[in-house]
Amino acid sequence: MFNLLYKELRLAAHPNLFIFTLLGALVIVPAYPYGMVFLFGCLGPFITFTYGRETDDLYFTALLPVRKVDVVKSKVLLVVLAQLTQIFVSLPFAFLRVIVLPEGNPAGIEANIAYYGFGLVVYAVFNFIFLTEFFKTAYTPGIAFLWAIIPAALGVLAMEVLVHFPNFRWLDSVAPGDLMQQLPILILGIIAYALAMTAAYRISAKRFARVDL
Amino acid sequence: MNALDVQGLTKKYPGFLLDNISFELKPGRLMGLIGKNGAGKTTTLKSILNLVNRDGGTVRMFGKDFLANEEHCKQQIGVVLGGIDFYKHKKLFQITDVAKRFYQEWDEEAYQRYMKEFSLAPEKRVNELSSGMKVKYMVAIALSHNARLLIFDEPTSGLDPVARDDLLMLFRELVKDGERSILYSTHITSDLDKCADDITYIKDGKLLRSAEKGEFIRSFQHLKEPGEAGELTLEEIMIRTERRAYNV
Numbered sequence: 510m511f512n513l514l515y516k517e518l519r520l521a522a523h524p525n526l527f528i529f530t531l532l533g534a535l536v537i538v539p540a541y542p543y544g545m546v547f548l549f550g551c552l553g554p555f556i557t558f559t560y561g562r563e564t565d566d567l568y569f570t571a572l573l574p575v576r577k578v579d580v581v582k583s584k585v586l587l588v589v590l591a592q593l594t595q596i597f598v599s600l601p602f603a604f605l606r607v608i609v610l611p612e613g614n615p616a617g618i619e620a621n622i623a624y625y626g627f628g629l630v631v632y633a634v635f636n637f638i639f640l641t642e643f644f645k646t647a648y649t650p651g652i653a654f655l656w657a658i659i660p661a662a663l664g665v666l667a668m669e670v671l672v673h674f675p676n677f678r679w680l681d682s683v684a685p686g687d688l689m690q691q692l693p694i695l696i697l698g699i700i701a702y703a704l705a706m707t708a709a710y711r712i713s714a715k716r717f718a719r720v721d722l
Numbered sequence: 723m724n725a726l727d728v729q730g731l732t733k734k735y736p737g738f739l740l741d742n743i744s745f746e747l748k749p750g751r752l753m754g755l756i757g758k759n760g761a762g763k764t765t766t767l768k769s770i771l772n773l774v775n776r777d778g779g780t781v782r783m784f785g786k787d788f789l790a791n792e793e794h795c796k797q798q799i800g801v802v803l804g805g806i807d808f809y810k811h812k813k814l815f816q817i818t819d820v821a822k823r824f825y826q827e828w829d830e831e832a833y834q835r836y837m838k839e840f841s842l843a844p845e846k847r848v849n850e851l852s853s854g855m856k857v858k859y860m861v862a863i864a865l866s867h868n869a870r871l872l873i874f875d876e877p878t879s880g881l882d883p884v885a886r887d888d889l890l891m892l893f894r895e896l897v898k899d900g901e902r903s904i905l906y907s908t909h910i911t912s913d914l915d916k917c918a919d920d921i922t923y924i925k926d927g928k929l930l931r932s933a934e935k936g937e938f939i940r941s942f943q944h945l946k947e948p949g950e951a952g953e954l955t956l957e958e959i960m961i962r963t964e965r966r967a968y969n970v
Contacts, residue, residue, distance in 0.1 A: 512823045519820050520809050569808040571773055573824045574796035721735075721774035 523560035529553035533599030536620035544665035617669035623691035629698030633705035635661035644713035725903035732778035745932035750900030754914035763907040800864020804876035815844035825867035833866035854885035911956035
């Protein structure tokens with residue numbers, strides 16, 4: 510597993526993936542729709558998968574002494590690593606902004622517990638559609654991205670709009686009481702992400718097994 | 723034990739059928755897989771390697787079923803696929819650094835030796851190499867993990883005569899000690915006159931014949947025209963077998 514990930518990071522990943530991963534830091538920007546961070550986290554894998562097609566990456570992996578199914582595992586691990594790293598990168602900035610920007614984020618949701626919960630759900634939806642669609646053919650990342658980014662973008666939009674309604678102000682808060690109320694959203698996000706990635710891997714592996722490279 | 727044992731290999735595509743291909747490759751032998759463009763050579767090689775899903779047949783490498791022992795079998799092979807250049811913008815040392823982690827028998831000293839022997843600079847990028855050098859780089863990787871079966875798909879296509887001759891000499895060297903075998907697809911049959919031990923001929927997805935080269939050539943002498951002296955070459959055999967008349 511380590512070797513597969515090493516291969517992904519050293520050869521397969523487009524430099525953009527690293528940059529978009531670092532964009533977790535955007536949660537320190539004043540008055541910015543932080544949902545964009547998750548859209549960057551969707552864009553990164555898409556660019557890397559497209560780059561992989563141009564560099565014959567799947568052939569390289571498939572000819573290494575691994576099983577054909579490991580080609581899928583390798584890509585799933587890369588996506589998970591990039592997205593979770595992006596979230597971890599953003600965490601210190603999310604704490605810092607409470608201190609340096611105490612007036613909050615007028616543009617949309619705060620970088621709070623609900624934000625990360627929603628983000629994980631957005632990633633779950635995007636990854637499931639993107640990966641399972643991509644591995645139907647393993648050469649049309651554009652179509653897979655199109656199908657996946659529409660619900661992901663709508664999810665982000667819903668999150669950003671929702672917090673402007675008075676009834677959902679608690680979602681836009683960093684007050685300790687409100688954060689506790691948001692906790693179930695984070696738990697839901699973690700569960701959704703874990704389930705989606707497991708299902709995406711299994712379905713993608715089955716589909717890729719039928720693909721003729 | 724055969725290096726490669728292919729039995730009844732079948733692959734159906736819409737409009738093309740690779741039909742029941744069977745042949746054996748013994749250790750220390752260099753087998754040429756011939757056929758015109760579109761005959762099914764690449765499909766045969768990809769089906770052997772499980773890059774495409776076969777619809778029938780079995781592939782055994784060194785006595786082990788390929789599908790059931792995919793990782794084990796791949797430890798022992800080196801592959802060059804025609805027209806596929808991995809990571810064109812990466813430097814050779816970057817690719818090697820990744821590839822070597824996957825091989826149990828990686829020999830770094832041998833790798834350095836082969837790189838020198840083939841005049842390959844680790845700092846070069848893949849797209850800075852000539853086609854012949856790319857093949858040599860893949861050969862260096864394969865030899866460094868002690869591959870005993872080398873599978874090349876059109877390795878000499880697009881090479882100048884000097885580079886082709888150079889590669890063919892190298893291929894002969896590789897099989898000389900009887901430890902390694904090469905399966906090598908090409909439509910440049912004159913290459914095989916020089917270096918092959920065995921010939922497998924595929925025509926329109928069907929196996930026409932697989933035999934030792936001398937025996938193979940003799941079995942096609944019925945294609946000779948009256949008054950022709952000497953044996954037909956592989957090229958003449960292929961041209962006469964494939965020749966068709968047009969009614970336009």
